[in-house]
Amino acid sequence: MATQKWDIIVVGGGSSGLMCAISAVKAGKRVLILEKMPQLGLKLRISGQGRANIGNTAELKRFLEHCGTDFRFLYPSFHTFFTQELIALLSELGVQTKEERGGRLFPQSEKAQDVFLALVRYLEASEHCTIMKNQRVQSVICEGERAVGVRTEKEEFYGTSIVLATGGLSYPRTGSTGDGLLICEDLSFDIETPVPALVGFKCRFPNSEWRFDESFVAKNANVMVIDANQKKIAEAFGEIEFTSFGVAGATILTLSRQIARRVAAKEPLRLVIDLKPSVEAKKLDVELIEAISKVSSKYNKITFKSVSSAVRSALPQPLVDLCLAYAEIDSRKSCAQITSEARKAILRSIKSLTLTIETTEGWERAVITRGGVSLSEVNPKTLESKKKKGLYLCGELLDLDADTGGYNLQIAFSTGWLAGQNA
Numbered sequence: 431m432a433t434q435k436w437d438i439i440v441v442g443g444g445s446s447g448l449m450c451a452i453s454a455v456k457a458g459k460r461v462l463i464l465e466k467m468p469q470l471g472l473k474l475r476i477s478g479q480g481r482a483n484i485g486n487t488a489e490l491k492r493f494l495e496h497c498g499t500d501f502r503f504l505y506p507s508f509h510t511f512f513t514q515e516l517i518a519l520l521s522e523l524g525v526q527t528k529e530e531r532g533g534r535l536f537p538q539s540e541k542a543q544d545v546f547l548a549l550v551r552y553l554e555a556s557e558h559c560t561i562m563k564n565q566r567v568q569s570v571i572c573e574g575e576r577a578v579g580v581r582t583e584k585e586e587f588y589g590t591s592i593v594l595a596t597g598g599l600s601y602p603r604t605g606s607t608g609d610g611l612l613i614c615e616d617l618s619f620d621i622e623t624p625v626p627a628l629v630g631f632k633c634r635f636p637n638s639e640w641r642f643d644e645s646f647v648a649k650n651a652n653v654m655v656i657d658a659n660q661k662k663i664a665e666a667f668g669e670i671e672f673t674s675f676g677v678a679g680a681t682i683l684t685l686s687r688q689i690a691r692r693v694a695a696k697e698p699l700r701l702v703i704d705l706k707p708s709v710e711a712k713k714l715d716v717e718l719i720e721a722i723s724k725v726s727s728k729y730n731k732i733t734f735k736s737v738s739s740a741v742r743s744a745l746p747q748p749l750v751d752l753c754l755a756y757a758e759i760d761s762r763k764s765c766a767q768i769t770s771e772a773r774k775a776i777l778r779s780i781k782s783l784t785l786t787i788e789t790t791e792g793w794e795r796a797v798i799t800r801g802g803v804s805l806s807e808v809n810p811k812t813l814e815s816k817k818k819k820g821l822y823l824c825g826e827l828l829d830l831d832a833d834t835g836g837y838n839l840q841i842a843f844s845t846g847w848l849a850g851q852n853a
């Protein structure tokens with residue numbers, strides 16, 4: 431049994447845990463980080479496809495609009511450590527940042543690894559910080575209503591304060607497998623059921639055999655989500671990636687966060703996609719009539735175009751294939767064979783392509799976890815648990831999540847920092 435007593439034990443060396451440790455070390459505390467994986471910060475290193483969209487320069491009010499209905503919980507964290515503090519800290523550690531479209535903040539080098547290394551090197555260089563890897567914490571040791579240490583399979587570690595920074599359940603190969611939720615469940619904390627969010631949907635395509643062989647990104651599409659009563663419950667505009675199993679891409683990820691719970695509850699939901707939202711149905715119909723009625727001359731003979739090449743004037747080929755399959759029209763048919771009913775079916779497939787959501791792509795592909803330890807369990811000013819003195823929680827372990835755009839990493843950094851200050 432280990433006898434050494436630390437000021438702070440941080441469980442989890444991910445985005446929030448590393449920031450918590452830096453904040454505590456800067457406050458002069460002796461910190462022990464226990465990380466279950468052989469390496470720290472695996473998720474941070476793959477964030478933003480390896481570029482790490484570490485934050486967003488939106489002013490606080492706008493920023494919070496992306497953080498869900500419980501955004502007030504974040505006030506103390508953001509008042510203590512927000513975008514400017516993050517930029518300043520990274521600059522102090524040798525990482526310059528840059529702003530991109532929509533206020534997205536990235537390291538200038540566009541390498542998540544640089545952010546990770548800067549944080550870890552600071553901690554490794556500090557005599558106040560000890561990092562132990564391959565240490566999977568299984569439970570919190572309590573004496574009465576106070577947390578006094580943690581237990582791994584083989585050892586016990588004691589500290590004045592314990593910070594749980596174990597993340598959620600998404601991308602389990604990075605180490606976030608929900609351990610913190612089980613630990614908190616053992617302590618009788620309320621948990622909001624976790625569901626995958628910022629994730630693609632597996633959908634039923636027009637007919638069971640029809641599939642995209644390769645992913646295709648449709649730009650400027652409008653997507654509505656409708657329930658069983660045809661009621662619109664969410665809507666977004668932008669890029670959709672059609673994949674062999676369904677849909678993904680920025681717009682779908684945004685929607686997935688809004689409807690994550692309903693999909694998890696297996697509510698019958700459908701996506702209604704307008705592939706040409708800038709052209710009204712009537713106008714598009716006129717364009718289709720024109721395209722279909724045009725004949726082309728080939729080898730001095732008049733030939734009718736295939737319906738596929740006629741629709742090609744409105745859409746890129748992969749979407750033509752999708753729409754014709756949806757309208758149940760053989761793409762090799764000549765335009766001469768297209769009845770007005772068939773044309774209307776094509777029009778419907780372009781303006782209201784309807785896909786049934788079967789499920790999400792699951793934890794393996796979800797960017798974040800929706801749900802987690804209920805915010806009512808934690809004092810937002812300190813991030814200390816209300817039930818166990820000396821126990822602090824931060825990052826995705828908490829029931830906090832936000833849209834894509836750097837908001838989630840900022841939440842992890844800010845809550846990590848506040849927990850480190852108070853622990």
Ligand SMILES: Cc1cc2nc3c(=O)[nH]c(=O)nc-3n(C[C@H](O)[C@H](O)[C@H](O)COP(=O)(O)OP(=O)(O)OC[C@H]3O[C@@H](n4cnc5c(N)ncnc54)[C@H](O)[C@@H]3O)c2cc1C
Binds near residue numbers: 608
């Ligand atoms: C593919 C991908 C891309 C992303 N891109 C972005 C982006 O560009 N911008 C953005 O804002 N957000 C992004 N996110 C989300 C963001 O990375 C997370 O919200 C953030 O990293 C959460 O930080 P965390 O510290 O709470 O959890 P994590 O970073 O998951 O860290 C938790 C750590 O705890 C460790 N741990 C777990 N259980 C135990 C245990 N029992 N004992 C010891 N250690 C344990 C884990 O191994 C892990 O190291 C992305 C997420 C993914 C999956």
